[in-house]
Amino acid sequence: MIGSIFQDAFKNLTANILRSSLTMLGVIIGVASVITMIAIVEGGQLWLVNSIERLGTNLLFVWKKRLTVEERRMFAGRNTQLRYEDALAIRERFPELVVAPILELDQKLKTGDRDYSGRLTATSPEFSTIRNFHPATGRFLTRSDLKEWKRTIVLGKTVAEVLFGSSPAVGEEVKIADQRFTVVGVMEPKGEVYGQDYDEMMFVPVTTGLRFFTGNDKIRSLILHVPERGHMPEVTEELHQFLVQRHDGVDDIRIRNQGEFLGAIDQTIWTFRIVLGGIAIVALLVGGIGIMNIMLVTVTERTREIGLRKAIGAKRRDILLQFLIESITISVVGGCVGVIVGIFAANGFGNMVAQSMPGGGDWGAVIQPSAILIAFLFAVGVGVTFGLFPAMKAARLDPAEALRYQ
Amino acid sequence: MLIDLRQVSKTYQAGQVAVHALKTIHLHIAKGEFVAIIGQSGSGKTTLLDILGCLSRPTGGEYWLDGENTGALTESQLTTIRNRKIGFVFQTFHLLPRKTALDNVQLPLMYAGVSRPAQISRAQELLTQVGLEDRITHYSNQLSGGQQQRVAIARALANRPALLLADEPTGNLDSQSGKDILDMFASLHREGQTIVMITHDPLIAQRAQRRITLADGRITADESTGSRDPVLL
Numbered sequence: 001m002i003g004s005i006f007q008d009a010f011k012n013l014t015a016n017i018l019r020s021s022l023t024m025l026g027v028i029i030g031v032a033s034v035i036t037m038i039a040i041v042e043g044g045q046l047w048l049v050n051s052i053e054r055l056g057t058n059l060l061f062v063w064k065k066r067l068t069v070e071e072r073r074m075f076a077g078r079n080t081q082l083r084y085e086d087a088l089a090i091r092e093r094f095p096e097l098v099v100a101p102i103l104e105l106d107q108k109l110k111t112g113d114r115d116y117s118g119r120l121t122a123t124s125p126e127f128s129t130i131r132n133f134h135p136a137t138g139r140f141l142t143r144s145d146l147k148e149w150k151r152t153i154v155l156g157k158t159v160a161e162v163l164f165g166s167s168p169a170v171g172e173e174v175k176i177a178d179q180r181f182t183v184v185g186v187m188e189p190k191g192e193v194y195g196q197d198y199d200e201m202m203f204v205p206v207t208t209g210l211r212f213f214t215g216n217d218k219i220r221s222l223i224l225h226v227p228e229r230g231h232m233p234e235v236t237e238e239l240h241q242f243l244v245q246r247h248d249g250v251d252d253i254r255i256r257n258q259g260e261f262l263g264a265i266d267q268t269i270w271t272f273r274i275v276l277g278g279i280a281i282v283a284l285l286v287g288g289i290g291i292m293n294i295m296l297v298t299v300t301e302r303t304r305e306i307g308l309r310k311a312i313g314a315k316r317r318d319i320l321l322q323f324l325i326e327s328i329t330i331s332v333v334g335g336c337v338g339v340i341v342g343i344f345a346a347n348g349f350g351n352m353v354a355q356s357m358p359g360g361g362d363w364g365a366v367i368q369p370s371a372i373l374i375a376f377l378f379a380v381g382v383g384v385t386f387g388l389f390p391a392m393k394a395a396r397l398d399p400a401e402a403l404r405y406q
Numbered sequence: 407m408l409i410d411l412r413q414v415s416k417t418y419q420a421g422q423v424a425v426h427a428l429k430t431i432h433l434h435i436a437k438g439e440f441v442a443i444i445g446q447s448g449s450g451k452t453t454l455l456d457i458l459g460c461l462s463r464p465t466g467g468e469y470w471l472d473g474e475n476t477g478a479l480t481e482s483q484l485t486t487i488r489n490r491k492i493g494f495v496f497q498t499f500h501l502l503p504r505k506t507a508l509d510n511v512q513l514p515l516m517y518a519g520v521s522r523p524a525q526i527s528r529a530q531e532l533l534t535q536v537g538l539e540d541r542i543t544h545y546s547n548q549l550s551g552g553q554q555q556r557v558a559i560a561r562a563l564a565n566r567p568a569l570l571l572a573d574e575p576t577g578n579l580d581s582q583s584g585k586d587i588l589d590m591f592a593s594l595h596r597e598g599q600t601i602v603m604i605t606h607d608p609l610i611a612q613r614a615q616r617r618i619t620l621a622d623g624r625i626t627a628d629e630s631t632g633s634r635d636p637v638l639l
Contacts, residue, residue, distance in 0.1 A: 001516055015504055308500040311461060312561070313489025313517035315482055400461040403500070 002321075009326040012298075013333075023294045024334035026287030027379050031338025032345055033283045034375040035367065037276035039346035040353075042366035045269045049262060051193045056132045058229050059258040060236060062222040062243070067252060078248035084210060084217045086246060087124075090224070093242060097235070098225040100127040103209050103218075109163060109202070110175045116162045120153075120176070120202050122209025122219075130225045133198060138170035138185030145184075145205040151212075154185040158199040179212055232257055281378070287334070288382035295327050295390035306394050307402025320395040327387025328380060335379035339372055407470075408568055408600055409435035409458065414467035415623075416453050427453040429623040430467065435602065437568070440595040442611035442631075443604045445620035451604050452573070454620065458602060459492050459571045460484045472568050489517050493562030497574035499554040501546035507533055507557045508542045514564040532560035536590065552583030559590060563599075570594065572603040576610060588613045 013020040064082040067075065087101040103122040108115055121127070128140040135154060145152050153174060160169040160183075169183045181204065190198035210217055226235050236255050243253045299306070306319055314322075350365030411433040418425040427450045435441055445451040456462040457469060460476055469476045472491060476484065494500075501510050511529035520528070533542050536556040546554060555575060562570055572591070576584030591601055592613060603614060611617050612631055619627035 001519075004516060004522075011504055304500065305502060308502070309513070309517075310485065311459070311488060311494050311500075312514040313485060313565075315485050315517075318517060398462070400456045403461070403496070 001318075002325075005322050005325050006329070008322065009329045012326060013329060019294060020330060023290050023330055024337065026290035027284070027331050027334030027382070028287075028338040028341055030280065030284030030287040030382070031335050031375045031379045032342035034277070034280040034378065035339060035342025035371055036346045036349060036365075037280045038273070038371040038375075039342075039365035039367045040349060041269060041273045041276060042368060042371070043346075043350055043353075043364050044272070045265070046366055047363045048265050048269075052258070052261065052265075054132060055190075055193055055198075056130050056223075056225060057258065058226045058232060059130065060224040060226060060232070060239070061256050061258075062224065062239070063220075063254045063256075065252045065254050075248075075250045075252075078250050080247055080250045080252045081218050082221070082243075082253070084206060084219050086243060087219070087222055089246060090222070090239065090242070094235070094239070096227055098126050098130055098227075100124050100130050100223045101206050101219045102127070102221045102223060103206055103214065104220050105209055105213050107176050107213070109159070111163050111172065114163050116159055118159065118200055118202060120204055120209065120213075122204050122206040122213075124206055126225075127203065127223070130223050133190055134188055135185035136188040137168070138183070140185055141203055141205050146207045149208045149211050150205060151179055151181045151208055152184045152205065153181040154187060154203040155183055156187050156197075156199045156201040157189045158197070159202055160186045177213070232259070284378060284382055287379075288331075288386035291327050291330055291383060292386040292390060294330075295323060295387055296393070298326070299323060299390050299394040302394075303397065303402045303405040306397050307399050307405065310397070310399035311403060316395040319397075320391045323391035323394045324384065324387050327391070328383045331379045331383025331387075335376045338379065339376060342372075342375065343367055407434055408437045408439075408472055409433065409602075410468075410470035411457075412468045412470070414457060414464040414469055416450075416457065416462075417465045426623055428457070428464070431623075431625060433618070433625065435600070437600055438595075438598050440591070440601045440613075440615045441603070441618060442614035442616070443602065443618045443620060444606065444608060444611045446606060448622075449620040450623040451606075451620050453623075455571060455573055455602075455604050458569070459494060460488050489514055490565050491568045493559075493564070493567035493570045495555070495558050495562050495570065495572040495575045497577040499546075499551075499558045499578070501554055501557055501561075503546055506543050506545055507538060507549065507560075510546060510557055511560045511564055514561060518565050528564065529560070532563055533557070535563075536560045550583070551579050552586055555579060555583070555587050556590070559587070563594075568600060570599055570601045572601065574605055575603065576605075576607075584610075 062082070067080065084101055087099050090097065091099050100123050105120040105122060106117070107120050108117045123141070124146060125141045125143060128134055134140065136157070138154070140154055141152065144150070153176075155163070155169055163169065163174065164172060169186050172183045174181050174183060187199070187201070192198070206219065224239070226232050236257060240253060240255055244251050247253070309319060346365035346367055350363065354363040411431050414428060414431045415426065416428040418427055431454065443451050443454060457464050460471070463477065471487065476487065479487065502513070508526065508529050511532055512525045515525040515528055530539075530542060533539060536559055538553060538556055538560070541549060541553060546557065549557065575587055575591075579587065588610065591603065595601055595615070601614075603610075605611055614631060617627070617629055617631050618625055
């Protein structure tokens, strides 16, 4: 009997093909938008995480906390600075960690008739390894650069282009605050990640930076790479204690790990997911209301048929099933088409973003089977929910009245 | 006794006014009878047909069908009674559109839970019986009025009902097709089928063996029509 009910449902839907298609359109749009929205959000998340992890993984960032006036007075005379020596001490105490000190200096580079104002990063050779950021030509900073306070500089791609155009930069000289620096390398292109344009960076040895520009040994921060991801919490704790101890017991250190940044991204992504998913679900609900509307019309149109069926032996549940199967068929067929449309739309949208976004070349929609399943099941659920009321209305019709309905 | 109406009445509430469609009807119809119920419009014959067909319940009195008090049955049980014991033939045929003659005849068999192959062979047998063996796969809108009514009769007979209930069966037909349908009823009657036919036309009622006249919700006459068939009272 179920088989012939399905056949009937199909016949009735194809007999009114325009109406059925328009009803399905609501479901198709709903399902397709659920899939597209989820795929875009997932794609965006993957892209963000990838672009952050492209700049190294398992990272710890160490800063000096800003002390209040009172704290400064209280801790006067104690060693409350993050210093280059801290980096060296960490390297000695935790040999498995890769450490790079960072000092940032705003300077102007001059060469011949051109100049470039930007932020110099004074650091150590480890920076390149930790950040997974390597020279395209020449070399990065070396240990001997640091040891001998050499005036060597490694330029980001954009900086090199501004100063030297298309001619090779390696071996050339630039002047910074009347000091001559030799360009020893130009970095590979990296683009912008999380607000920082890596192609605008410039690197000098940290020792040179301290000696020629600041004249003390204070550094801004440290970046560390922890080889074992699982060790990060203990390492963070030990590192913190070690630095507090070095700072005469003053807790002026803040350590954050990359996971916290990724966690923040996750939160943002969840917000997006909820907002976009909500919009898509509203679209699906509107599709469901379309189903209900059409099914109510269908029930009215077929009142005499319902009366006849009841007269010759159809029970309430037979009539209920008949109309419910019709609305489920609409939602299942609409859902299938919606899945296909959604996959195409998500990919199309992904390509569009990839082409229009700087550095978004590897951006793509991520269509997870679970998203397809959720969208499809939701569509069927909508079909059942919104088909139930018209079907119940049909099932409850009085046979004598329905037979003579005009 | 197939039909036993005991003081049956039916009152509708039309707004503030109570409409007494049927007023204390007593009626016995035995198995094998061919009865015409005749009356003007508004006489209550449609209400009576609904009650006889278990499409609605009386508001007073009892309706015993084939030894069973229908007042004690649930909605679902009444549906089963309609499916198994009653065959309906309507003035407007009430065939399902976009379905073949075969599909239409199969319908009551499907609701009776008959297997699909058995449905098909029984429906073919019935369509042959009503002379439509060459119209089995025609859609209902491809058939003439007389052919449609014959499909409807085949459908009514599908579950071998105790009672064939016809509501103005010739009302929408030309005179020749109407005569054919009445001939078919006569022949079914000869085979022992109980038939109750509702009509407003005294000439058509003449074809039945017994004529019950309804006026203003009451039976005003119950007479033998002097047809050749014996009266079984």
